[in-house]
Amino acid sequence: MPLGANKVALFGVAGAVTDTAILLSTVTTAGAASIEFTSGITDAYKQYVFGFYKVAPITNAQSIYMITSTDGGSSYGVTTTSTYFNAYQHIIWDTTTELAYRPSSDLAQSTSPQEIAVSMAMSTQTAGGNNTPGANLAGELILYNPASTTYVKHWVCRTSWNQHLAAAYQSIIAGYVNTTTAVNAIKFYAASGNITGTIKMWGIK
């Protein structure tokens, strides 16, 4: 997880820069069909980290998806097998909590997009009722050696986000893109409507 200025408080050293993590791209949007990275995913790094900041759907109660490409984003949807479990707490609606595997959000040799949040709140919910003004998603996704032409490509992801009915969710997701072709583009988008927020991509030496 990006530490930013907090590293000083956490570790007591200001300005220590090792240049191990190279910021390759930052995409910020107030409303776009997707946040897409179609360049910079190469054999230059064996790990790529995507950091999610204040990501949210423009339309309420929408899932946030991730999907990969092997042709630079000309087309998306590479065969993937994945897992998904989450923990949640509904603070108003039914006041339930749970830790459980979510079979409806995993993939089995599918070219469909991968959910990284389900039925998420839009950021512009008004106060009151089951709403959460300022709702958003934070987290990160690590993609291992996407340029490999030998192995499948593993990825792991963890997100914390606001469900549309006043709930805190964390989702623990992982899987592999089941191809020996290099993965060279990735896209994040909402199930319906536009997406807002910032996603940063780092290459890790």
Added chain:
Amino acid sequence: MSDWKLLNTSTASGASSVEFTSLTGYKIFKFVFIDVNPATDGEALQFQVNASGQTGFNETMTTTMFKSYHYESGSYSGLVYETDHDQAQGTAYQKLTTSIGSDSDECGAGELFLFNPASTTYVKHFYARANQYASAVYSGDVFTAGYINVTAAITGIDFKMSSGNLDAVIKQYGLVAT
């Protein structure tokens, strides 16, 4: 994101183990393992450590492991505690995956964090997360954690498969600063 310093990179090809012997200068170490492909089908990546004044990789650990899994067939999925792969004051190598496939495209990847191994006061905690292409043809998201129950400093860490050799890239990072 610029706080981890890359200390070592080991590229193993048909190796029996990968060892790192410099574990000082940082409070937190991270080991990232990529494209871990066992020579023998269904073997697990595992690790052990050596403490100062001791001989061999056989320190006492108490650990936990759980896994999220989903078969390519779609027939099975779930979240389970791995009772066969934890340790209660054991001295065996601790598994970080369960069973990686050995086919040419199959592998595992993940990371292990080791906290303050140079301490001579406290036990040494660690946690790890790895995803595997399992030999039984499923995706497994494996979470392992525990503590090495010694107060002596840890001076070495060793990675190897539960049986047979491995191909892998393993990187060692230190979190700036100590």
